[in-house]
Amino acid sequence: MQWIALFKKELSENWHNKKLVWVPLVFILLTIMDPITYYYLPEILEHTGGVPEGTIFEIPEMRAEDVVMLSLEQLGMFGTLLVGFMTMGTIAGERKSGTMEMMLAKPIRTNHFITSKWAANALLLIGALTIGLAFSMYYISILFTTLNISTMIGVIGFYSIWLLFVLSISIFYNSFIRSPGAVLGCTIFTIMVLSTIKTVYGHKLTMLPNQMANHLGTFIEDKQVHTELIGTSAITLCAVIMLVIASIILFKRSEMV
Amino acid sequence: MFQIKNLTKTYGKTTVVDDVSFTLEQNRCIALIGPNGAGKTTTLRMLTGAIKRTNGTFIKTDQKEADIRKYIGYLPQEPTFYPWMTGIQFLTYCANIHELSKELAKERIDEVLKQVDIYDARNKRIGAYSGGMKQRLGIAQAIIHKPFLLLLDEPVSALDPIGRRDVLTLMEQLKKEMTILFSTHILNDADEVSDELILMHQGKIVESGNMATLRKKYETAIIDIQFTENNEVYEQHLRALPSVIDISKSRSMMHVSVTDIEDARREILEKSMAEHWPLHHFAINEASLEDMFMKVVQSCSGSHYLKKS
Numbered sequence: 001m002q003w004i005a006l007f008k009k010e011l012s013e014n015w016h017n018k019k020l021v022w023v024p025l026v027f028i029l030l031t032i033m034d035p036i037t038y039y040y041l042p043e044i045l046e047h048t049g050g051v052p053e054g055t056i057f058e059i060p061e062m063r064a065e066d067v068v069m070l071s072l073e074q075l076g077m078f079g080t081l082l083v084g085f086m087t088m089g090t091i092a093g094e095r096k097s098g099t100m101e102m103m104l105a106k107p108i109r110t111n112h113f114i115t116s117k118w119a120a121n122a123l124l125l126i127g128a129l130t131i132g133l134a135f136s137m138y139y140i141s142i143l144f145t146t147l148n149i150s151t152m153i154g155v156i157g158f159y160s161i162w163l164l165f166v167l168s169i170s171i172f173y174n175s176f177i178r179s180p181g182a183v184l185g186c187t188i189f190t191i192m193v194l195s196t197i198k199t200v201y202g203h204k205l206t207m208l209p210n211q212m213a214n215h216l217g218t219f220i221e222d223k224q225v226h227t228e229l230i231g232t233s234a235i236t237l238c239a240v241i242m243l244v245i246a247s248i249i250l251f252k253r254s255e256m257v
Numbered sequence: 258m259f260q261i262k263n264l265t266k267t268y269g270k271t272t273v274v275d276d277v278s279f280t281l282e283q284n285r286c287i288a289l290i291g292p293n294g295a296g297k298t299t300t301l302r303m304l305t306g307a308i309k310r311t312n313g314t315f316i317k318t319d320q321k322e323a324d325i326r327k328y329i330g331y332l333p334q335e336p337t338f339y340p341w342m343t344g345i346q347f348l349t350y351c352a353n354i355h356e357l358s359k360e361l362a363k364e365r366i367d368e369v370l371k372q373v374d375i376y377d378a379r380n381k382r383i384g385a386y387s388g389g390m391k392q393r394l395g396i397a398q399a400i401i402h403k404p405f406l407l408l409l410d411e412p413v414s415a416l417d418p419i420g421r422r423d424v425l426t427l428m429e430q431l432k433k434e435m436t437i438l439f440s441t442h443i444l445n446d447a448d449e450v451s452d453e454l455i456l457m458h459q460g461k462i463v464e465s466g467n468m469a470t471l472r473k474k475y476e477t478a479i480i481d482i483q484f485t486e487n488n489e490v491y492e493q494h495l496r497a498l499p500s501v502i503d504i505s506k507s508r509s510m511m512h513v514s515v516t517d518i519e520d521a522r523r524e525i526l527e528k529s530m531a532e533h534w535p536l537h538h539f540a541i542n543e544a545s546l547e548d549m550f551m552k553v554v555q556s557c558s559g560s561h562y563l564k565k566s
Contacts, residue, residue: 005353009339016341098337102398105305105331105408106354107324256307 003112010090010120023086023124027132030078032139034070038062039143064145065220071136072159075129076213080166083125084187087170089180090117095256096178104256114248118171125167126160133159151223155216158233162212165236166191168243175247176254209236258282259328259406259436264313266299273299275460277313281406286432288447289440290546291457292554297440298334300457301410304438305331317405327355330399330435334410336391340384344375344394347383348401355402369397373427389420396427400435407431409439413446425450444546454546456553464553475549480513480521483538491534498524512542 014020037044041059045051091114094100104113137152166187173186194210202211206228215229259281266274274296281287289297302308304315306326317328338347345366352362370376373393378386386394392412399407412428413421428437428450441447447454454471456464464471484491488509495501495513500521502514515521518541529536 001356002354005350009350013339013341098333098335099339101302101305101307101333102331102336102395103354104307105326105329105333106351107326108354253309255309257302 002108003116006108006112006116007120010117011123014120014124019086019124023082024128024131026082027075027079027128028135030074030082031071031132031136034074035067035136035139035143038067038070062144064140064147067140067144068136068147068155068220069217071133072155072213072216075132075159079163080191081188083163083166084170084184086124087121087167087174088184088187089174090121090171091174091251092177092180092183096180098257101256110252111248114171114175114244114251118167118244118247121167121171122164125163126156129160129163130156148223151220154219154225158212158216158219158229161233161236161240162209164240165209165243168240168247172243172247172250175251207231207235209239212236258318260314260316260318261304262314264300264303264315265311266296266303266308267311273460274303277457277460277462279455279462279465281436281438283405283436284432284434285453286428286437286439286451287453287455288451289438289455289457290442290444290447290550291440293442294459295457296460297442297457298410299460301331301408301438301440304408305329327402328405329408330402330404330406331408332392332395332399332410332412335415336395338383338391338394341382343380343382344370344386344397345379347394348397351398351401357402365401365403369401372400372430373397374423389416389423392416392420392424393427396424396431400431403434405435407435407437407439409437411441412439414441414443421446444550448546456550458554464549471549475552477542477548478515478518478521479542480515480518480525481538481540481542482511482513482525482536483509485535485537487535494528494532494534495525498528500524510538 042057045057089096091100094103133152133156137147140147169190170183170187173183177183177186191210194208197205198208198210202208205211209232211228211232215226215232218224218226219229261280262278264274264277265272277296277300289300291297299308303310303313315325317325320328322328342350348366348369349362352366357365367376370379373396375386375390375393375397378390383391383394392415396409396412399409409428413424416424425446428439431437432450437450439451448468451468453467454465455462466474482495488511492504492506492511495504495511498521500516502516504514505512513521513525522541525539528534
């Protein structure tokens with residue numbers, strides 16, 4: 001009952017600060033940008049001019065599978081930033097504004113406080129991702145070829161795990177850092193470190209959470225769930241759980257003001 | 258009854274609250290007074306758990322429940338709310354956090370809204386509330402679950418005279434239902450509603466006790482006298498009395514220091530009856546809180562912090 005109250009408050013707060021509107025909109029924008037630009041690329045080039053007459057462009061024939069991957073690449077970069085922006089103040093903001101000092105004098109259980117915030121943001125992210133990819137799928141099916149639904153559901157499912165991982169990193173920093181800006185900085189820094197590790201040791205560490213997009217590429221290509229995709233998902237989910245537990249412990253030790 | 262023992266907070270080498278112990282009896286109103294920076298807010302925050310204690314315990318003596326927050330209500334110094342919620346939404350949220358049943362929650366919300374007198378504004382967004390209304394909503398959220406102990410941090414300091422009066426009256430009512438511990442640096446507020454005082458200075462309790470007892474302890478043997486006319490003449494008459502030591506004046510009021518209040522009163526009143534002195538004002542000067550405050554604070558540290566201007 002307490003958890004439900006906290007969760008409902010997070011949801012209505014997301015409604016009142018319009019996150020429920022702009023987060024899905026940004027996801028839609030990110031995912032449909034590539035299908036549309038690629039489709040119109042010849043015309044765009046033609047109209048920008050400055051190309052000598054008679055130039056012939058060899059634009060590779062794009063398949064639906066390739067375009068979905070492009071959408072996911074967009075999400076990989078800007079989506080991560082978006083998650084950071086969206087969640088940077090979820091706890092740090094309350095600590096800073098002072099609402100937490102008053103609310104946490106009430107018998108709110110720490111695990112309820114952290115998990116309700118996590119769940120409300122997770123719901124918003126997965127919802128926005130689903131809406132975004134649905135739009136992208138619609139454009140892809142009009143402009144290119146049709147993708148089958150089960151592949152899309154798979155993509156949404158596996159990609160959600162990656163987004164939950166980014167969310168959990170942000171919640172983790174939120175649990176003990178006072179300033180929302182610093183939370184965002186730390187989240188981005190962590191993702192960058194992970195991506196450097198991937199670049200250097202990627203060939204050995206094939207199941208790092210940020211390998212998810214690569215494995216998804218294979219999944220979209222041959223419609224098979226490979227062990228590496230399963231492994232990466234399992235490792236990422238474990239990391240999510242550990243981050244949430246760590247957040248609860250660190251939050252308990254932190255001061256509310 | 259609540260018991261606070263050896264409460265201490267240190268940041269590095271600075272000790273903000275230093276080994277503070279006291280007990281809070283049922284249905285008493287206790288004022289935590291002291292100059293700014295005395296450690297009042299830190300003390301209250303440690304009781305709610307907002308700040309971690311370096312040392313010390315805080316228990317409700319007849320309960321074994323681990324989470325003491327169930328028994329307390331707290332209003333911070335500058336309460337901030339979720340501005341997008343309405344008053345009634347916020348109180349519903351608080352009631353749900355306390356896990357009150359649906360019926361009880363509804364009943365209590367109605368009750369406290371009326372008690373703090375924001376019933377008419379219950380469907381307005383909190384963002385549109387005035388400072389006084391926010392303060393009253395702050396009290397409402399603190400008492401929604403009928404706590405045994407209500408902690409208020411500077412509940413009236415930031416309010417205008419009307420808001421201040423409202424909150425003090427409300428505290429007077431709440432005192433019948435629960436123990437109140439409130440901090441203030443305004444001595445008059447403490448004087449008006451509290452039964453007991455805890456005086457803090459530089460993180461330590463320097464004096465505490467029952468209001469009346471403290472008054473007695475710091476009572477000065479001074480009688481304030483004023484005549485309708487010829488003050489100077491009668492001043493000489495007064496000085497001639499055996500129990501009078503000295504007279505200081507502020508405007509036309511004479512502050513007569515005497516050896517003993519009882520003797521002096523008899524002498525002065527007998528004289529004035531016999532000689533028809535035009536007595537206009539005669540009062541035993543009770544130690545005001547401010548005098549007490551100054552005395553204690555200055556004696557305990559030779560502090561130059563608060564000098565009478």
